[in-house]
Amino acid sequence: MIGAREASGIVTLAWRGLRRRPTRTGLVIAGIAVAIFLVCTVDAMSSGVKRATRAAAGETALVVYRQNRFCPFTSQLPQSYEQDIRNIPGVSTVTPVKIVVSNCRASLDVVTFRGVPAEDFARDHATETSPEAMKAWLSRSDAALLGPELAARRRLVGGDRFTAAGVDAFVAGVIESDTPQDQSSAFVHLSFLQEQLKRGGTGTVVTQFDVRVTDPARLEEVATAIDAHFAADQSPTTTRAETAHVARAATDVIALVGFAELLGLAGLAAVFALVANAIVLSMRSREREVSILQTLGFTRLHLALLVVTEAVLLGGIGGVIGALASYFTIAFVRTAMTMEGVSIAVPPSAFIAVLGVGLAMALSLAAGIVPAIIASRQSIVAGFRS
Amino acid sequence: MATVEPIIRCSSLEKHYERGGETVRVLEKLDLTITRGQFVALMGPSGSGKTTLLNLLAGIDRPTAGGLVVDGQDITTLSRAALAHWRARSVGYIFQLYHLVPVLTAYENVELPLYVHNISRRERHRRVCEALESVSISDRHAHYPSQLSGGQEQRVAIARAIVTQPSLLLADEPTGDLDRASAAGIMELLGRLHREHGQTIVMVTHDPATAVHAQRTVHLDKGRLVEPHGVAS
Ligand SMILES: Nc1ncnc2c1ncn2[C@@H]1O[C@H](COP(=O)(O)OP(=O)(O)O)[C@@H](O)[C@H]1O
Ligand SMILES: [Mg+2]
Numbered sequence: 001m002i003g004a005r006e007a008s009g010i011v012t013l014a015w016r017g018l019r020r021r022p023t024r025t026g027l028v029i030a031g032i033a034v035a036i037f038l039v040c041t042v043d044a045m046s047s048g049v050k051r052a053t054r055a056a057a058g059e060t061a062l063v064v065y066r067q068n069r070f071c072p073f074t075s076q077l078p079q080s081y082e083q084d085i086r087n088i089p090g091v092s093t094v095t096p097v098k099i100v101v102s103n104c105r106a107s108l109d110v111v112t113f114r115g116v117p118a119e120d121f122a123r124d125h126a127t128e129t130s131p132e133a134m135k136a137w138l139s140r141s142d143a144a145l146l147g148p149e150l151a152a153r154r155r156l157v158g159g160d161r162f163t164a165a166g167v168d169a170f171v172a173g174v175i176e177s178d179t180p181q182d183q184s185s186a187f188v189h190l191s192f193l194q195e196q197l198k199r200g201g202t203g204t205v206v207t208q209f210d211v212r213v214t215d216p217a218r219l220e221e222v223a224t225a226i227d228a229h230f231a232a233d234q235s236p237t238t239t240r241a242e243t244a245h246v247a248r249a250a251t252d253v254i255a256l257v258g259f260a261e262l263l264g265l266a267g268l269a270a271v272f273a274l275v276a277n278a279i280v281l282s283m284r285s286r287e288r289e290v291s292i293l294q295t296l297g298f299t300r301l302h303l304a305l306l307v308v309t310e311a312v313l314l315g316g317i318g319g320v321i322g323a324l325a326s327y328f329t330i331a332f333v334r335t336a337m338t339m340e341g342v343s344i345a346v347p348p349s350a351f352i353a354v355l356g357v358g359l360a361m362a363l364s365l366a367a368g369i370v371p372a373i374i375a376s377r378q379s380i381v382a383g384f385r386s
Numbered sequence: 387m388a389t390v391e392p393i394i395r396c397s398s399l400e401k402h403y404e405r406g407g408e409t410v411r412v413l414e415k416l417d418l419t420i421t422r423g424q425f426v427a428l429m430g431p432s433g434s435g436k437t438t439l440l441n442l443l444a445g446i447d448r449p450t451a452g453g454l455v456v457d458g459q460d461i462t463t464l465s466r467a468a469l470a471h472w473r474a475r476s477v478g479y480i481f482q483l484y485h486l487v488p489v490l491t492a493y494e495n496v497e498l499p500l501y502v503h504n505i506s507r508r509e510r511h512r513r514v515c516e517a518l519e520s521v522s523i524s525d526r527h528a529h530y531p532s533q534l535s536g537g538q539e540q541r542v543a544i545a546r547a548i549v550t551q552p553s554l555l556l557a558d559e560p561t562g563d564l565d566r567a568s569a570a571g572i573m574e575l576l577g578r579l580h581r582e583h584g585q586t587i588v589m590v591t592h593d594p595a596t597a598v599h600a601q602r603t604v605h606l607d608k609g610r611l612v613e614p615h616g617v618a619s
Contacts, residue, residue: 297474
């Protein structure tokens, strides 16, 4: 095989070969970077969607919604249902929630106000909220605790005021939560939100009930029981697991992201084609150089490694640029896709960035193999005659 | 002169090419012995097989038949990889058209063959500087081939050929593309390498004025060797 000194010499030579052909190298790297940017960004969106909509084992959260209503403005349920739901076997906690969104359609910058009773919120979010923030929130009727994505996106901190959807609130603090639905939410007092939005119905109307069950295995059973209980009522309900609720609301977005994933695959194909094309053209114009190296004692293995190294360097550099650009774009833009009051956050992911670089390098390696074999098999004498 | 060991021994060497279903016999039943330390000029009309013979001696092409022992090695039996390793150690090749790698500087071109030798960076640097100095081109380390004159390019190519300290230096019309003054400089350089380091050189030329620098001249005609003025060794 080859020793460490030869290997480092081959990397040096490959790197020189690329650096001394800056236009060709720059164009190929730019193409790979754009493709990997696309791949990583689509992958981040797609993993955000999966995180929010895939049914998870051990899921205990249900959402009770008005039957056949698909927007927080039209889903109206009497707050008095709370007691009925609480009495259904298997239910652990019930939180009446009033949701007001700044935009009901699919959008990237939506604020979701969640009006919840103070005691329910204090119970459910104690570990995610600093004691000072919780105290500030409990002590003011117009206080809001913000989800991390929303706070980062609007650059809000405790003590600020902000207005959205006609609601003006005081920022008591920011909660630390990984839950997708919390990301773009502003938690306010239920009575405050009901008061602010008299026009949306009477004071005792809520949008939905967030229910926790005692046992994940009973999720379906409890959901059926709740809907059965209100079936004959004036406001019948539809109860779903939280992930299913998000998935239903996000149908359009899921379809779009599915299509975007195809674009991501096209991006990967582009990386392969770009590198293969660059290396094939490059080697075709360097037959003489290959013969020179062979004359100087480079073996087939040396030559094949040289070609493959050039390909992998191209893919690696382009991949790193594209993945970093995607990571920082996502981190800076802080996108959350929100529709019908549910949110899908798109968080930056170091794992996806590393995966993107790895894919770029692996595809480049694959693209370099055939040209490497061709170069290593070249007849010395024929190369000089070309 | 004491018994001198041969560095090259060709016996009944043959090289044929197939071209359009027809066999072109470039070299036929060629016998040639060259002793270590000799400077041999190989002459002959264009198309007589000079480059072909040199390529066989360098191990960059394979004979169709016959024996070929170079530097103590029967190179007809070596595998491709073994032949490459052998070339790296034993042969320095100088081309008529220099064949420097255009995207590498003079220094890097000379460094090139050392990448397949297991030597340290420091040693590599020392050898490259020494080689460039011995071809009087020390002030052009960072120049690319396109920034050098033909004579300077050929000097860099010679430095690249001798930097590995090969047993055998092969040159294919090394002055064929140069003006008179540069050609004289190159011949002076080859002569000096031969005199001062006892370097074995086989040089193809069709210029009798160039051939006078050699100790011995062999003529190749229609694939056969003719030696006009006896043997110097
Ligand atoms: N690869 C090849 N295929 C076919 N014919 C070749 C090949 N290489 C050389 N020849 C032929 O062999 C003959 C000798 O070529 P060459 O050794 O280059 O001659 P010289 O160097 O003496 O001018 C020429 O007729 C040439 O056309
Ligand atoms: Mg020739």
